[in-house]
Amino acid sequence: MYLRYPRTDAAPSYTEFLNEYLLANKPVIIGPSLISSWAALSRWVNEDLSIDWEYLKTAYGSCEVTVADCSTRDFSDQKREKMLFRDVVSLWQSGNGQSSYVKDWHLARTLATTSSSPPGEDALNPDPFYTTPDIFRDDWMNAYYSAYTEDDFRFVYVGAAGTFTPLHRDVYTSYSWSTNVCGHKRWWLFPPDQTHLLFRKGGEEHLETAYDVRNVDSNQYPLFNLAKPTVVEQGPGETIFVPSGWYHQVENLTACISINHNWCNSVNLPSLYDSMCAKVTEVEHALEDVKQLLSQSASPAATDATSSEPHKGWEDEWIAIVQDVVEKDAGWNWLTFWCMVRHALALAMDRFDLASETLWPHTPRELMPSLHFITERIRACCDDFVKRPQHEIALVPTLNTVLADIHQLIDTAE
Numbered sequence: 001m002y003l004r005y006p007r008t009d010a011a012p013s014y015t016e017f018l019n020e021y022l023l024a025n026k027p028v029i030i031g032p033s034l035i036s037s038w039a040a041l042s043r044w045v046n047e048d049l050s051i052d053w054e055y056l057k058t059a060y061g062s063c064e065v066t067v068a069d070c071s072t073r074d075f076s077d078q079k080r081e082k083m084l085f086r087d088v089v090s091l092w093q094s095g096n097g098q099s100s101y102v103k104d105w106h107l108a109r110t111l112a113t114t115s116s117s118p119p120g121e122d123a124l125n126p127d128p129f130y131t132t133p134d135i136f137r138d139d140w141m142n143a144y145y146s147a148y149t150e151d152d153f154r155f156v157y158v159g160a161a162g163t164f165t166p167l168h169r170d171v172y173t174s175y176s177w178s179t180n181v182c183g184h185k186r187w188w189l190f191p192p193d194q195t196h197l198l199f200r201k202g203g204e205e206h207l208e209t210a211y212d213v214r215n216v217d218s219n220q221y222p223l224f225n226l227a228k229p230t231v232v233e234q235g236p237g238e239t240i241f242v243p244s245g246w247y248h249q250v251e252n253l254t255a256c257i258s259i260n261h262n263w264c265n266s267v268n269l270p271s272l273y274d275s276m277c278a279k280v281t282e283v284e285h286a287l288e289d290v291k292q293l294l295s296q297s298a299s300p301a302a303t304d305a306t307s308s309e310p311h312k313g314w315e316d317e318w319i320a321i322v323q324d325v326v327e328k329d330a331g332w333n334w335l336t337f338w339c340m341v342r343h344a345l346a347l348a349m350d351r352f353d354l355a356s357e358t359l360w361p362h363t364p365r366e367l368m369p370s371l372h373f374i375t376e377r378i379r380a381c382c383d384d385f386v387k388r389p390q391h392e393i394a395l396v397p398t399l400n401t402v403l404a405d406i407h408q409l410i411d412t413a414e
C-alpha cells in the first residue's frame, strides 16, 4: 500500500508553500507552470521531447563531469569516475554507456565562473539556462557557498533509462528540489518517522540503510517490509520538493535531464543543527582510539607544570581532528555551519557589511518567513550550541566572533 502523493498543477504562492510544505515538512509535485520560463526547456529539448544531444555537446562538451556507474555498487554509493561530457554523450549516441549517470554536475557554477562575456552582458549568468523558482529562493546553503567558496549545491543530472540514485538522505537533512527538464523519474520517499525501518539489523555498527529499495534482503533488513514509502512518477517539466530528512531513491524511467538544488533555511535549521550534532558524535565514536592515543601520549610535564589549562593541548588537537573529519566526510563543520547562518541572517537584515553577495541573487523579504521567526530559530540553535563542550567553541577563535556577530544581529532585530 503506497501513500498518496500531493500534486499541485498551479505553482503555489510563497505563503502557501511555506505553510503547507516547508513548515509541514511534506513533499509535493508542482506542475510545469513553475518553470515555464526556463531556457533549458527549448535549448536542450527538441519539439518531439527528445534530448538535443548535439546542442548539449557543442555547448557543454568540454566540461569535466562525474559519471556514476549504476551497475557497480561502491559501499552506499555507486562507482564514480571523471569524464568529459562530450565523451559520455558519444557513448550514449553509439548505444553504449547505458548504466552511466552524470551526477552532481555544477554546470551553472562552471558557466558563471568561466564566463568570457564582454562587459555589459550578464557576466554572472552567461548562459541562464534556468532560474531558481521564487518559492525556493530562501536558500542559505547556496547563498553562502556561492559567495565564499568554489563550491555550491546546484546540480544537473543526465542519465539513460534505468539509471538510478540509491536510497539516501540529503546532506545534513537539507531539502532538495528537483525539476525534470525532460523525461520521467520514479521516486520512493520515506517519511522521517520510518527511518528506523530502513537500517540493517544489528547494533550501532550496522547503521547502514538498504541500498536499492527494489531489491532488499529481508534477512538483513527485517523491518523494511513494514515501511510504506510514497512512490510517485515525475514527468517532464514537473518539480518535486523533497522535505528535510526524508530518505529517497530515484530511478530514471526514460532518458532524463534534471536540475536540482540542495538547500536549507530557517525552517529546517533545527534539523540541520541536530544532524550536525549527530555527525560530530558519530565521528567522535569512530575515532575513539585516536582520542586514547592523544590523551596517553600527552606529556604531563608539558601540560600541568607551566600551563594554567592542563590537558588543553591534546583536547584541542582532538577537537580539530574531529572537525576536520566531519568536514571531509560531509563538506561542512561547525565553523561552516555558523558562518552560513551569520551570512543568511545578515542578508535578511540588509546588513551587507557582514555578507557578501556574488553569484546568488538577493532574496526579497516576502520570500522568507518573518524576521522574528528567523531569529527565534537561530536563537534556539545558539542556546543549545553554547551548552556543548566549551573547547569546541574556544578552539577556533573565529567561531566565537561569528557567534558574537549572530547574537548582536539578533539583538538589533528585536
Ligand SMILES: O=C(O)CCC(=O)C(=O)O
Pocket: 157, 164, 165, 170, 176, 177, 178, 242, 248, 250, 251, 258, 260
Ligand atoms: O535524480 C536523481 O537521480 C537524484 C536526485 C536526488 O537525490 C535529489 O534531488 O535529492
Ligand SMILES: [Fe+2]
Pocket: 168, 169, 170, 176, 248
Ligand atoms: Fe537526494
